[in-house]
Amino acid sequence: MxxxxxxxxxxxxxxxxxxxxxxxxxxxxxxxxxxxxxxxxxxxxxxxxxxxxxxxxxxxxxxxxxxxxxxTSPKVRTVVIEKQVFVNPSADFALNEKALQVTGLSTRELEVLQLMAQGLSNQQIADQLYVSLNTVKTHSSKVLEKLEAGRRTQAVDKARKLGIVP
Amino acid sequence: MxxxxxxxxxxxxxxxxxxxxxxxxxxxxxxxxxxxxxxxxxxxxxxxxxxxxxxxxxxxxxxxxxxxxxxTSPKVRTVVIEKQVFVNPSADFALNEKALQVTGLSTRELEVLQLMAQGLSNQQIADQLYVSLNTVKTHSSKVLEKLEAGRRTQAVDKARKLGIVP
DNA sequence: TACAAAATCACCCTAAAGTATGAGCGTTGA
DNA sequence: TCAACGCTCATACTTTAGGGTGATTTTGTA
Missing domain, CATH: 1.10.287 (Helix Hairpins)
Structure with a gap:
């Protein structure tokens, strides 16, 4: 003990x-x-x-x-050294759960958004998710609506700033 | 830096x-x-x-x-303090000059690309740069060509990975 | 100065993206 | 059980993006 x-x-x-x-x-x-x-x-x-x-x-x-x-006690001088660190843009990405909740995006909508951020077309996203083009269009429309964006590029930019996509 | x-x-x-x-x-x-x-x-x-x-x-x-x-000269104890800093994605952005040269983008094309990355439409870019919509279209076509992208979202994604846009 | 590259603009056409509306189906929680 | 929600798909339509071609003007440089 x-x-x-x-x-x-x-x-x-x-x-x-x-x-x-x-x-x-x-x-x-x-x-x-x-x-x-x-x-x-x-x-x-x-x-x-x-x-x-x-x-x-x-x-x-x-x-x-x-x-x-x-x-005499040693005179301590604190030296703060700033070093430049190259960060892999996707390596340190952690999904911002709170921001995601605020947006109200569903899981499927988030998937579509993430593929959108990779530069895929709606057709490519449809192929990748095994759904129809119309479905992806519906999802992407919802994504734009929930992120208050008029274009997918704007949605991706906003999502990136929110920490939803890498 | x-x-x-x-x-x-x-x-x-x-x-x-x-x-x-x-x-x-x-x-x-x-x-x-x-x-x-x-x-x-x-x-x-x-x-x-x-x-x-x-x-x-x-x-x-x-x-x-x-x-x-x-x-007596002060007895210096060097203390290296590592602080975790949440970096604003655009705050520490330094344009990757080498990558930019490789792409062969002109200054105007780069401007268009950067505005594209902010989610602006071609019309909005035209308004912002005080040129016609057709001019922006020409520039954006060149950007897509030089970045080997089929869509502007893909171009933005590639540019981001190259360190050309924040 | 002459020449190449960049920047500007126009027109036409197609492809993709985005909007609006409606509907079927499965899960879930009150 | 039933309303709410998410996922799916469809149709019709508008807007934007992108491709191709050609032309003029500006600009930097050999």
Whole structure:
């Protein structure tokens, strides 16, 4: 069944979050030792305040840079790449069911319309559907009426824009 | 249409680089004055080396962080976002010049063809192009001939598949 | 400038498309 | 059961599309 490793998760995130800070603390301790040594060496021997200050400045500048690089979250820049894609006109065709319902076309009328869109004549459609030319004429008339078109070319154009034919 | 957005992250302008360096120089000069003042104030008066060193450490840590943040080039993570776009069939239409050349259609014939594809009758095309019906008939006959089509619906279908009309 | 291609228009004819009306037949849902 | 709908087919008619031929004008180019 479901086991929740909430504790594990939290400790690991805790370690990840504060590892840098712990490391920083350790490094700081080491630096303090180094500085104390430098202080003793330089001030007692040479009394060279400038070298001492310069060393501190240099070390802590490097430390700051290291800290910043280590701790800053990466600056994310989102790059949107537009690529031209050649789409096969008939490959991505999906019949728009809603538009089809709106038109009120029957299945047979849709068949006739689709064959019309392929450039077939009424006679060729009749042959393909095994019906008479007059039947196809009736269907095509209904198609034109339902698509509010005066010519079959217009009907095909409208149907294409509605997503009824490829 | 192909749109290519190339983001060159390395080419931060030279002006920006120079400005940062100049600012850094100015800041460094100010810091030297501040440090000299601190040296005089603290060392001469209090002989407090620890405070002096701590101040230097703090200041240069902040300086280092500031430098790092200011001067590091952004860590760029390129995120390619794919978006599904419903394309208006005519919006992304680019005329297939090669196919057009192959057909050998003249400019006027192409115009007639495109109006044909919109479902206009020859008379409507004639009105739109300010020519006679007979002229449109001549053009449409040529179109059918050159596209090897028997009907205008077939011509439109072929032209669409060739990428000549939207 | 001369020539080919394109664009324009006309006339006639046929084929196809579209309109209108009516009717028979099968399925379906109230 | 019966009205509604879809599918089928027919006839008659009008409109549009398409084919063929020929002609004139414009235009781009060798």
């Amino acid at each position: 479901a086991k929740c490793f909430i504790f594990d998760d939290m400790t690991s995130t805790f370690w990840l979050k504060y590892r840098s800070i712990l490391l920083y603390g350790l490094l700081l301790a080491l630096l303090l030792f180094l500085l104390k040594w430098l202080e003793v060496r330089l001030i007692m021997v040479n009394h060279s305040f400038e070298i001492y200050a310069g060393s501190i400045a240099l070390i802590f500048t490097v430390l700051g840079i290291w800290l910043a690089v280590k701790l | 192909a749109k290519c957005f190339i983001f060159d992250d390395m080419t931060s302008t030279f002006w920006l680089k120079y400005r940062s360096i100049l600012l850094y120089g100015l800041l460094l000069a100010l810091l030297l004055f501040l440090l000299k003042w601190l040296e005089v104030r603290l060392i001469m008066v209090n002989h407090s080396f620890e405070i002096y060193a701590g101040s230097i450490a703090l200041i240069f840590t902040v300086l280092g962080i500031w430098l790092a943040v200011k001067l």
